[in-house]
Amino acid sequence: MRKALGLAAFAAVLACGEANAQQVNVKIGVLSDMSSLYADIGGPGSVAAAKMAIADFTKDNPNVKVEMIAGDHQNKPDIGSQIANQWYDVDKVDMIIDVPNSGVALAVSQVANQKNKVFIVSGAAASDLTGPKCNANTIHWTYDTWMLANGTGTAIVKTGGDTWFFLTSDYAFGHALERDTIAAVEKAGGKVLGKVRHPLNTNDFSSFLLQAKSSKAKVIGLANAGGDTINSIKQAAEFGIVKGGQSLAGLLVFASDVAALGLPTAQGLILTETWYWDMNDTNRAWTKRWQQERQGKWPTMIHAGVYAGVLHYLKAAVALKGSVSDGKTVVAQMKSMPTDDPLFGKGTIRADGRKIHPAYLLEVKKPEESKHPGDFYKVRATIPTEEAFRPLKEGNCPLVSG
């Protein structure tokens, strides 16, 4: 009897051991803009962040084997969905992450849905990804246009900037950012006097800036990104826009953009982000590691989002014992588990796929206030988690309304 019990116990131990150490194999694809205007806000930096997440996770979970590939969507929705199709079908990729450029992200989100795989958005901004275009296979991690609009737009109207003129990038992202900011501005009691839509990758903004100037709006909202934002701000300084009493609102500005502008040109600019490298010791330590691969660069919130997104995905994969072939189940698992990572802290993923965490209203420092390289911002306000993102019921996401 004793012997039988002992055997049973031994068998149980074996079974448990096997369950714990069950081999988990997943394949992750980092799809980003590797060679054009968004390559510094995502691109190779996102690949580095994903690698760090994989290294950190597999160190503690040696039974997890993660393969990673990377690709360049060249900011073209057709190329993006073509790569996504091939990765999901041929290369057996389980999860795609990053995808800056909302046009491409919306296309990839559809592919992920059709193939029932997982898509975690870090780079793209359009709030439609968790709004009318949401689906059960997509999670939007880092930020979105509603959060940017709400953070920067509301804060500026409250401090007296109540008339607005928009310079808007003429594609999905710009339209979404403009729409969400107009809503935020009008809700806070402001008025929109005009807008102009410029093509992506515009070199010269002087014509648009003159139109903005003649509108006499107090605030010129820049609903664009990357090189377009840099050019707008650089030329606004040249045309004396700020000296003439109008102020600029950078609705989507990254640390890399501030580095490209230099503090003398960028100082005083108000912006919203969900993560800043110089905010606390954990972020600084992470940045130091990240910079081993990306020397002389500063990580953006998109890179932080890729790191955190990969970690959470791997946790879900382990919880599901490695059966990750059904994308909807994996995403449901990710939504049911609270998130907890060193960069964004504790948080949750809502039913519509929106990951929620606090946002920060930042102001670019004056050159003399900056103490060390990369010391770009002072934090003006923290927008708490429950206010930072669009309320669940206002998004018109079919997953929520049923």
Next chain:
Amino acid sequence: MLAPRFGGDRMFEIFGIPSTALFGQLLIGLINGSFYALLSLGLAVIFGMLNIINFSHGAQYMMGAFTAYLILKYSGLGYWPALIIAPIIVGFTGIIVERLFLQRLYKLDHLYGLLLTFGLALIFEGVARNYFGSAGLPYTVPESLRGGQNLGFMFLPNYRAWVIAASLVICIGTWFVIERTRLGAYLRAATENPTLVRAFGINVPRMITLTYGFGVSLAAFAGVMAAPIYNVSPQMGSELIIVVFAVVVIGGMGSILGAIVTGFGLGVVEGLTKVFFPEASNTVIFVIMAIVLLVRPAGLFGRRA
């Protein structure tokens, strides 16, 4: 409120735009046109004299801006010295490219030169992206050209006034040298019949090499001019070069005067499009190109079909 202010005094309107605002936009168009003119001038010189379609022109423009940045960073020399030094350095790299590669292609079809220079452009851009990233590098307007003038109908930054003046001087100077001087006559003769010109004791290959170097340094000069106002990034040239090629095609391949006039003219057309229908501002030049090619296949100033 008697003092005229921008957009303030609506004397008369054109399609709903106050006339004063329109003057401003015309001037802005001319300024942008001066960049097109400078770049297409270099292209026209290279095509006209060497029969090479220089697709690396955009990359060489980018190299001009980057060299200005590096000069500032490593030697502390500002904008004015860079305006001279950067074109010389980049022009010298052009000479190396010509000696090593291009001179072997003159006898072949245009397509080979195009492919080679396109490949080089990708390499130059890739190297810049690898070392500097894609977001861009900071470069500011020189102290002496900050601020601007209030012209009544618009605020004209001093730097833009300088851009238009410098560009006009360079364009007219280049046109004069090539079309009206003995040196220019040698050059044009060497394109028509190199053997005969060589028989007169003129070192044709060296002249061609220097001409390519000059065309490249024009691109670099435009790059330095652009650095304070446009984002200095590896892709700054590739964004612009397509438009500049359209300008050259409209003006007539290889026509110096055509390149200059169309450069300024299309700047104005594009500027006006930005007011009336901004979404089309990056396509309008190509629409014009299509129409011109249908009506005059050799371009507006082309010498022969």
